[in-house]
Amino acid sequence: MKDIKELIYDKYIKPTEADRETYVGVEIEIPIVNLSGEATSHNVSRKAFNSIVSELGLKKTKFDNRGYNHEALNEKNGDLFSFDCSYNNLEISFGKENSLIDVNQRLKDYIRLFNRELGKENHILTGLGIQPYYKKCRQDYIDCGRYKMLEGYLRKADAWKRIGGFHKYPGFGTFASATQLQLDVKKENLAETLRVFSLLEPLKAVLFANSDMPEDEPDLILARDMLWEYSTHGINPHNIGIYDVDITNIDALIDYISTTSIFCAERDKRYIFFRPVPFAEYATQNFIEGEFYKSGEYQKTLFVPDAEKDIKLLRSYKFLDLTARGTIEYRSMCTQPLSEALAGIAFQLGLASKLPELDEILSNDKVIYGHSYNANELRRLFSYKDLPAFVERDDLRALLLRIVKLSEEGLKERGLGEESLLAPVYDRANRLSSAGKDKLRLLTEGKTLTDIITSYAQI
Helix, strand or coil: CCCCCHHHHHHHHHHHHCCCCEEEEEEEEEEEEEECCCCCCCCHHHHHHHHHHHHHHHEEEECCCCEEEEEEECCCCCCEEEECCCCCCEEEECEEEEHHHHHHHHHHHHHHHHHHHHHCCCCCEECCCCCCCCCCCCCCCCCCCHHHHHHHHHHHCCCCCCCCCCCCCCHHHHCEEEEEEEEEEEHHHHHHHHHHHHHHHHHHHHCCCEEEEEECCCCCCHHHHHHHHHHHHHHHHHEEEECCCCCCCCHHHHHHHCCCCCEEEECCCCEEEEEEEEEHHCCCCCCEEEEEECEEEEEEEEEECCCHHHHHCCCCCCCCCCCCCCCEEEEEEEEECCCCCHHHHHHHHHHHHHHHHHHHHHHHCCCCCCCCCCCHHEEEEEEECCCCCCHHHHHHHHHHHHHHHHHHHHHHHHCEEEHHHHHHHHHHHCCCCCHHHHHHHHHHHCHHHHHHHHCCCCC
């Protein structure tokens, strides 16, 4: 049997050795909002989904235990439509593409179709990172193996202990929405990409925060980070957030991955969850006690760990997540207003080809990094509606604009016109604002929440 390092190398590192053309993978989760201010109707969500599946001739690929279709594939281009965790949240995962311009056009077409159908019953897709009526919405997960496993795992916050405690929303997966980018990465650039983009995370909070929970965390405009950190996912801090050590080479990365925790396995076509165990430790256990969902309830079971088999279900939820496909998934960004849904994606894509230049800027920065805070601490500080007192606004603006300009250069070199998607990022950098801050400003100016929901739905 292979040892732990070999297993990790084969799953995560080996795919990055292949000489491949660079593709862009985009996934967008979009909340479905009931404009009456009440809970999202799952019947309305499913009805709209079924209409679009029929109209576009999509292939139905997954059904829940009640027979509801919750995933469908466009076989012509690889675009996948699904409900993420709940029928409150639509996810569109685009097939591999060369150009964000093509993705952006398809996204607009899809949003028009869905909002035409949802609008018939006063519902809408909108560009927010938190469902605005999350307190009223159902927080039960889709009734299928993987999601019921995830629900059971997250609801163990009531029983398990964690330093710092847990928040009170184990159902957060049903109302939190993100925009994710997957980019192919080469082995020789892997460690540097993780290190440099980790340094960028605080500045992404400044530009793209868009997830507030005003009744629970009135000062936060980037609550998604907190929801992950103070859930059962955050029991092991290596499974979430920013890399808290300097990943200098492949060996250091493999060591780090071995300390991330596994929390589920599959036996007899059943997903079993258990208290998270660092993978290197998991491989040494004689047995694990877990639970699985069956016929409406969770049942306890014992099983024997099999590291070689179970590594396929080892995954973290870090802001920069190395996948088994030889890609890095950039997953720290809230869903944005739909008219600028791909602005943050373009921002990161442009910078990915300017890694040495970005490294030079961030490694020598004194605007945010000259005050004894690390990236993780800065990300938390910039998650609030007010900037930290030590930050000079003009200096921060200049830093942001310099990095956006660098991204523009990277996109121009691709020669696909994708730099046009950066206009909203330039605007936010100039104003030191984000969609979350703009939402608060609009409310103080007298706009209603419905006005903002409708505005953020425009394409």
